Amino acid sequence: MAYLRTLPPTVPNHPRQTLAKLAAILGLCGIGAALPLLTSEGQVSSMRPVAPSLAQLATPPELRLPVSLANGTDIEPPRGQSGYSQLTIANGNDVDAVAKLVDAASGQTLRVVYVQAHKTVVLENLGAGTRLLKFALGTDWDAQQQQFRRLRTVLAFSEPLEFVVQRDDTSEYWKTYEVTLHPVLHGQAQTEPIPEDEF
Known part of the structure; x- marks a missing residue:
């Protein structure tokens, strides 16, 4: 019908x-x-x-892409004694990172390096000593303020890294580390949030 x-x-x-x-x-x-x-x-x-x-009439806000430095860029010139130790830093996060290596005894910053999202950086020629590893995660790097503009998180590894040299009659053996800035299954290193003024 x-x-x-x-x-x-x-x-x-x-x-x-x-x-x-x-x-x-x-x-x-x-x-x-x-x-x-x-x-x-x-x-x-x-x-x-x-x-x-x-x-x-009101104009729309200016649109721009977030700033991201090249992977492995040194934010500050390397400092401290050189050696043969290495530190491999893998960032499996969806945001960029800045890793900071600090001498535990003096508090001097030895290396500050930019690690892009899903990229790896190898720090070479590191001298012996006890080091603290801190890192900041975020997007849109501000070169003047030396920090991320958005999604900023600051953390530190709970345990220091011991870069030691072992010697025998004929050779020297330098310590190397591999760390990830993202959680991994069966990972041994622990991280904890820290205040921004301690980064």
Whole structure:
């Protein structure tokens, strides 16, 4: 069985209504000067636009891509004694990282390196000593403030890294480490959040 629906007849707009709608639309768009408007009594009125020109309309905020340094960039010049130790840093996170290697005895910063998301950096020529490893995670690097602008998290490895040299009658053996800045299954190293002023 078919159904037939009857629609009500359309009523053409009154000229005054059409002019009023047009003036309202143009006024909200901020186009043109004051427009004449006929009232229901037939008197001429005027309608001021929201903005007298398009130049005065609000402009959208400037869009830009987040800043990311090249993988392995030294944020600060390397310091401290050199040697043959190595530290491999893997960042499996979806955000970039800055890793900082600090001498535990003096508190001197030895290396500060940029590690992009899902990238690995190898720090070479490290001397012997006890080191603290801190790192910051985030996006959009601010070179002047030396920190990430967004999604910033600051952590440190709970245990220091002992870069020691072992010697026998003929050779020297330098300690190397491999660390990940992301959680891994059966991982032994623990990290903990630290205040930003301690980074």
